[in-house]
Amino acid sequence: MENVKKENFVLYGTFVYSRDKSELISYTDSYLVCTGGCSRGIFRELPEEYRDLPIRDVRGMLTVPGLIDLHIHAPQYQFRGSGMDMELLPWLEKYTFPEEERYKDPEYADKAYSMFAEELKRGATTRACIFATSHRSATLKLMEIMEETGLCTFVGKVNMDRNVPSYYLESTEDSVNETVEWLREAKKAGLSHTFPIITPRFTPSCSRELMLKLASLAEQYAVPVQSHLSENLSEVEWVKELEGDTSCYADSYVKAGIIKKGIPCIMAHCVWSGDEEQEILKDNGVFIAHSPDSNINLSSGAAPVKAYLDKGLNVGLATDVAGGSTTSMISSVRCAIQVSKLRNRLFDGDTPALSFPEAFYIATKGGGAFFGKVGSFDEGYEFDALILDDLSIPTMRADMTPEERLERFIYLGDDRQIRGKYAAGRKIL
Amino acid sequence: MENVKKENFVLYGTFVYSRDKSELISYTDSYLVCTGGCSRGIFRELPEEYRDLPIRDVRGMLTVPGLIDLHIHAPQYQFRGSGMDMELLPWLEKYTFPEEERYKDPEYADKAYSMFAEELKRGATTRACIFATSHRSATLKLMEIMEETGLCTFVGKVNMDRNVPSYYLESTEDSVNETVEWLREAKKAGLSHTFPIITPRFTPSCSRELMLKLASLAEQYAVPVQSHLSENLSEVEWVKELEGDTSCYADSYVKAGIIKKGIPCIMAHCVWSGDEEQEILKDNGVFIAHSPDSNINLSSGAAPVKAYLDKGLNVGLATDVAGGSTTSMISSVRCAIQVSKLRNRLFDGDTPALSFPEAFYIATKGGGAFFGKVGSFDEGYEFDALILDDLSIPTMRADMTPEERLERFIYLGDDRQIRGKYAAGRKIL
Numbered sequence: 001m002e003n004v005k006k007e008n009f010v011l012y013g014t015f016v017y018s019r020d021k022s023e024l025i026s027y028t029d030s031y032l033v034c035t036g037g038c039s040r041g042i043f044r045e046l047p048e049e050y051r052d053l054p055i056r057d058v059r060g061m062l063t064v065p066g067l068i069d070l071h072i073h074a075p076q077y078q079f080r081g082s083g084m085d086m087e088l089l090p091w092l093e094k095y096t097f098p099e100e101e102r103y104k105d106p107e108y109a110d111k112a113y114s115m116f117a118e119e120l121k122r123g124a125t126t127r128a129c130i131f132a133t134s135h136r137s138a139t140l141k142l143m144e145i146m147e148e149t150g151l152c153t154f155v156g157k158v159n160m161d162r163n164v165p166s167y168y169l170e171s172t173e174d175s176v177n178e179t180v181e182w183l184r185e186a187k188k189a190g191l192s193h194t195f196p197i198i199t200p201r202f203t204p205s206c207s208r209e210l211m212l213k214l215a216s217l218a219e220q221y222a223v224p225v226q227s228h229l230s231e232n233l234s235e236v237e238w239v240k241e242l243e244g245d246t247s248c249y250a251d252s253y254v255k256a257g258i259i260k261k262g263i264p265c266i267m268a269h270c271v272w273s274g275d276e277e278q279e280i281l282k283d284n285g286v287f288i289a290h291s292p293d294s295n296i297n298l299s300s301g302a303a304p305v306k307a308y309l310d311k312g313l314n315v316g317l318a319t320d321v322a323g324g325s326t327t328s329m330i331s332s333v334r335c336a337i338q339v340s341k342l343r344n345r346l347f348d349g350d351t352p353a354l355s356f357p358e359a360f361y362i363a364t365k366g367g368g369a370f371f372g373k374v375g376s377f378d379e380g381y382e383f384d385a386l387i388l389d390d391l392s393i394p395t396m397r398a399d400m401t402p403e404e405r406l407e408r409f410i411y412l413g414d415d416r417q418i419r420g421k422y423a424a425g426r427k428i429l
Numbered sequence: 430m431e432n433v434k435k436e437n438f439v440l441y442g443t444f445v446y447s448r449d450k451s452e453l454i455s456y457t458d459s460y461l462v463c464t465g466g467c468s469r470g471i472f473r474e475l476p477e478e479y480r481d482l483p484i485r486d487v488r489g490m491l492t493v494p495g496l497i498d499l500h501i502h503a504p505q506y507q508f509r510g511s512g513m514d515m516e517l518l519p520w521l522e523k524y525t526f527p528e529e530e531r532y533k534d535p536e537y538a539d540k541a542y543s544m545f546a547e548e549l550k551r552g553a554t555t556r557a558c559i560f561a562t563s564h565r566s567a568t569l570k571l572m573e574i575m576e577e578t579g580l581c582t583f584v585g586k587v588n589m590d591r592n593v594p595s596y597y598l599e600s601t602e603d604s605v606n607e608t609v610e611w612l613r614e615a616k617k618a619g620l621s622h623t624f625p626i627i628t629p630r631f632t633p634s635c636s637r638e639l640m641l642k643l644a645s646l647a648e649q650y651a652v653p654v655q656s657h658l659s660e661n662l663s664e665v666e667w668v669k670e671l672e673g674d675t676s677c678y679a680d681s682y683v684k685a686g687i688i689k690k691g692i693p694c695i696m697a698h699c700v701w702s703g704d705e706e707q708e709i710l711k712d713n714g715v716f717i718a719h720s721p722d723s724n725i726n727l728s729s730g731a732a733p734v735k736a737y738l739d740k741g742l743n744v745g746l747a748t749d750v751a752g753g754s755t756t757s758m759i760s761s762v763r764c765a766i767q768v769s770k771l772r773n774r775l776f777d778g779d780t781p782a783l784s785f786p787e788a789f790y791i792a793t794k795g796g797g798a799f800f801g802k803v804g805s806f807d808e809g810y811e812f813d814a815l816i817l818d819d820l821s822i823p824t825m826r827a828d829m830t831p832e833e834r835l836e837r838f839i840y841l842g843d844d845r846q847i848r849g850k851y852a853a854g855r856k857i858l
Contacts, residue, residue: 078825081840082833084766085784108825115823296767299774299782325763325840334754337513338725339771345730347775353728355514394544396507396537404511411510411754414843 006425008035010050011385013058015042016402017065017377018361021309026402031055032063034383037425041379058387061419062405065375066126066384067329068367069319071226071268071289073131074142074155075100076322077116084325088232088298093165095322100133100158101168109138113145116327121149123415124329126384126423127371129154129226129266129289129318131199134170136182143186147194150426152371152384156199156226157182161210164201176213183221193424195223197266202228203239203252215257224264224370226289227253230277231269232300250277259284266370268320269294270308271301278313287314287370290362292339293332294323302343305336307351309358309366316367317359333363333410356407387420388413435854437464439479440814442487444471445831446494446806447790450738455831460484461492463812466854470808487816490848491834494804495555495813496758497796500655500697500718500747502560503571503584504529506545509751517661517727517752522594524751529562529587530597538567542574545756550578552844553758555813555852556800558583558655558695558718558747560628563599565611572615576623579855581800581813585628585655586611590639593630605642612650622853624652626695631657632668632681644686653693653799655718656682659706660698661729679706688713695799697749698723699737700730707740716743716799719791721768722761723752731772734765736780738787738795745796746788762792762839785836816849817842 011032019025033040033050040050076096083095103109120128130146130153132139139157146153157179161172170178179198186196198218200206206214218225230236230249243252250273253259259267261284268289273281281288290305308315317332318324324332341353354362368375374382390409400408409417421429440461448454462469462479469479505525512524532538549557559575559582561568568586575582586608590601599607608627615625627647629635635643647654659665659678672681679702682688688696690713697718702710710717719734729752737744746761747753753761770782783791797804803811819838829837838846850858 081837082826082829084836084840112825115825119823293767296771299770301774302771338722341728342725342731342768342771343775345728346772394548395509396541396544400511407513408510411513 006037007427008053010034010046010053010055011058011063012055013061013063014402015063015377016406018357018365018375021361022355022357024357024360024403024406028402029059032377034422034425037383039377039379039381039383042377058420060391062388062390062402062409064386064388064406065364065368065377066386066421066423067124067333067363068316068371068375069125069128069329070266070287070316070367070370071291071318072128072321072327074113074116075103075133077119077327078112080322081325084297087234088300089234091298097165097168103133103135103138106137106141109135109141113142117145117149119327120151121428123327124386124418125151125327126421126428127152127368127374129197129370131156131158131226134158134160134168134175136178139182140185140189143189143191143194147191150193150428151423152193154195154197154224154226156197158199158201159210159214160201160205161207163205172207172210175210179214179217183217183223198223198225200225200227200258203249204235204242208256211253211256211258215260215263218263224266225258226266227258227268229253229267229270230272231295232298233272236272248274248277250280254280259286261285264370268318269300269303271295271303278308278311282311282313285314287316287367289316289318289320290336291318291320291324292335293325294320296339297325298323302339302347304343304348304351305340305362306354306358309362314366314369315362316370317363328414329363330410330413333359336362356410360406360410383422383425385422386418389417389419392417435466436856437482439463439475439482439484440487440492441484442490442492443831444492444806445835447786447794447804450790451784451786453786453789453832453835457831458488461806463851463854466812468806468808468810468812471806487849489820491817491819491831491838493815493817493835494793494797494806495815495850495852496553496762496792497745497800497804498554498557498748498758499695499716499745499796499799500720501557501750501756503542503545504532504562505751506548506756507541510754513726513754516663517729518663520727526594526597532562532564532567535566535570538564538570542571546574546578548756549580550857552756553815553847554580554756555850555857556581556797556803558626558799560585560587560655563587563589563597563604565607568611569614569618572618572620572623576620579622579857580852581622583624583626583653583655585626587628587630588639588643589630589634590636592634601636601639604639608643608646612646612652627652627654629654629656629687632678633664633671637685640682640685640687644689644692647692653695654687655695656687656697658682658696658699659701660724661727662701665701677703677706679709683709688715690714693799697747698729698732700724700732707737707742711740711742714743716745716796718745718747719765720747720749720753721764722754723749725768726754727752731768731776733772733777733780734769734791735783735787738791743795743798744791745799746792757843758792759839759842762788765791785839789835789839812851812854814851815847818846818848821846
């Protein structure tokens with residue numbers, strides 16, 4: 001794959017990234033060095049040891065870390081922007097399950113997933129955690145397609161053995177066996193930046209027995225897990241009915257071994273997580289995939305993200321296509337701020353809104369931490385970067401700071417301004 | 430202006446528009462006739478009398494009414510997407526007033542307004558109600574520039590004689606005299622689709638004396654008025670302090686003659702309008718310019734738009750650049766739905782969220798009514814249309830209805846899909 005090999009090089013230009021959770025840092029007329037797929041830091045003068053590296057002059061552009069999409073459903077890409085007047089459960093029945101079932105056809109899966117991957121490649125996302133469908137071969141196909149893009153991704157074969165339409169239901173045994181087979185095949189596929197992730201859909205569609213077995217597989221194969229948690233009030237109520245022995249929704253995952261110390265875990269949404277649930281998430285280092293666009297589209301609500309950050313929970317950002325209509329993580333950053341402002345104004349004046357630097361943090365370093373040292377240009381971080389021609393968005397202003405330029409790009413920009421893109425040092429665009 | 434002349438022609442293709450407030454109507458393989466700048470209706474077979482007209486074949490595209498932006502600040506275009514972590518009043522001091530003051534320089538105004546007009550021309554907006562600055566000559570320049578675009582607009586010289594920084598303050602006398610001179614010059618300018626509108630900024634920056642005189646001018650010159658109302662809680666409090674003899678914010682406009690039967694009037698925002706204020710708006714036929722993107726960016730809140738519609742108030746949609754960050758009315762439609770869902774879920778379960786057809790209605794026929802018969806393809810309506818290549822947005826789906834295609838375009842589209850655009854029969858794009 002000539003087009004996605006790791007390169008050693010230097011960028012010369014203007015850089016902005018998160019100094020910490022609440023503050024940005026910027027450099028102008030500086031050198032950012034990438035070797036072996038990692039940042040070697042930003043320098044005013046290029047150190048002697050890097051002077052033989054090729055220099056790419058990106059002055060005039062704004063270079064920022066790549067955006068990390070912690071939760072997206074690849075098969076739902078095909079009907080994004082449809083049925084947005086519905087809430088979660090009827091929307092799953094009408095749009096999601098019938099579409100996902102189509103991926104039993106390998107030819108359809110190949111075409112549809114290629115479309116999805118092409119858009120992710122062209123956009124601002126450098127890494128993603130992806131739900132596929134329950135189909136083993138289509139999921140493997142998606143992994144191969146994602147590998148070709150050069151992006152770093154986790155991809156999960158979805159499991160579900162109850163409460164889904166019969167045409168899309170697995171037996172518990174089949175679900176486990178297919179998962180084992182998929183994990184073996186994924187291992188053999190020789191992929192370098194596309195990894196399997198155990199993916200029980202959510203408690204309502206997975207029996208305890210199935211989840212216990214999946215949790216064992218996660219430990220046995222040393223792979224992470226991802227699922228959904230406390231997204232929509234009707235879903236939360238349903239879980240209470242289904243899981244009589246649990247003290248909260250998250251407890252259903254704890255009892256099944258899915259949320260457990262030592263197993264890296266992403267839970268999408270956490271809109272309605274109470275104190276006990278938040279404790280569980282914190283104690284187990286669970287990553288919250290905050291999905292603001294999806295949460296408003298499906299009338300789920302608004303997660304108290306600022307409170308999560310202040311309490312030290314792990315928070316990343318996500319598009320959650322197709323609950324979120326767009327694959328654009330640029331839109332997601334903007335949406336996270338807007339939703340948190342409205343939550344603060346109308347619902348909970350005690351939890352402040354996310355600031356712009358905080359929203360950018362969760363979209364980069366916050367979610368990036370799930371992948372290791374990702375989301376920063378500090379020395380030793382994997383080199384994910386976007387080179388943005390933000391000044392092609394018209395304005396008379398000539399006095400903007402790099403931080404102001406980044407805010408403006410987030411509010412006005414889209415993939416048209418992306419002039420370069422790297423993931424772990426691989427040139428994607 | 431060769432490029433903006435009114436044409437007589439027929440479009441052959443697929444059409445969607447609002448049947449009424451809550452329902453869309455669509456036609457496929459049909460003929461939409463435009464003569465004299467107006468729609469003659471949609472026909473399955475082209476009537477005899479129109480068979481000599483040129484036919485533009487737009488099958489495969491989706492043709493919909495143009496979008497109407499009832500409230501936008503042209504000078505604020507230059508700093509859109511900046512300072513979004515601030516609320517209204519400090520944001521006015523830091524960004525708005527210093528930028529608006531620059532328009533005293535005619536050369537700056539010419540360049541900056543041309544940039545603004547170019548973006549409106551390329552976008553989905555066919556009509557707009559625009560705030561300029563307090564500068565007479567720059568406001569006239571903006572009117573000339575808008576006329577060139579072919580769009581239909583109202584443009585207002587802003588008035589303010591108190592509570593703004595001294596560098597940007599007018600005396601009451603100057604404010605009135607300059608307005609009179611501007612109205613005379615605008616009349617003489619020979620513009621065919623660009624009209625003046627009396628524009629007191631808002632009660633906090635206009636004395637009662639000034640507003641009374643402006644109201645007289647509105648009647649004398651038979652021009653409409655536009656202003657702001659009940660946007661932000663701190664602003665509402667301020668008006669209470671300033672206007673001791675009024676029963677609500679709107680009453681300050683009533684007492685000044687600005688809100689009055691027979692004077693067409695737009696009030697932007699109306700986020701916090703109580704029952705009495707709503708009665709005033711209804712009794713006087715005031716148009717509410719709902720600005721959802723702005724209302725969340727500046728942490729103002731969320732207007733109960735669905736309740737306003739149900740009560741029979743006039744409601745249109747607006748971007749409110751630069752409180753709203755983008756000139757895209759496509760984004761505004763989406764945002765109106767999202768904000769109303771969150772309002773319903775977190776704040777007021779009694780007021781339902783806007784449905785997609787309702788949001789599209791306010792963006793077309795709702796705001797269009799301020800301009801006359803605008804926002805529909807029914808016979809006799811002025812011909813504003815967008816021809817959208819919505820199917821260039823990737824999907825495997827081949828079974829979408831025209832209504833589903835429109836919803837998808839609103840959630841995923843931008844100006845890249847606009848393949849044609851007409852305002853009052855003039856070809857803009």
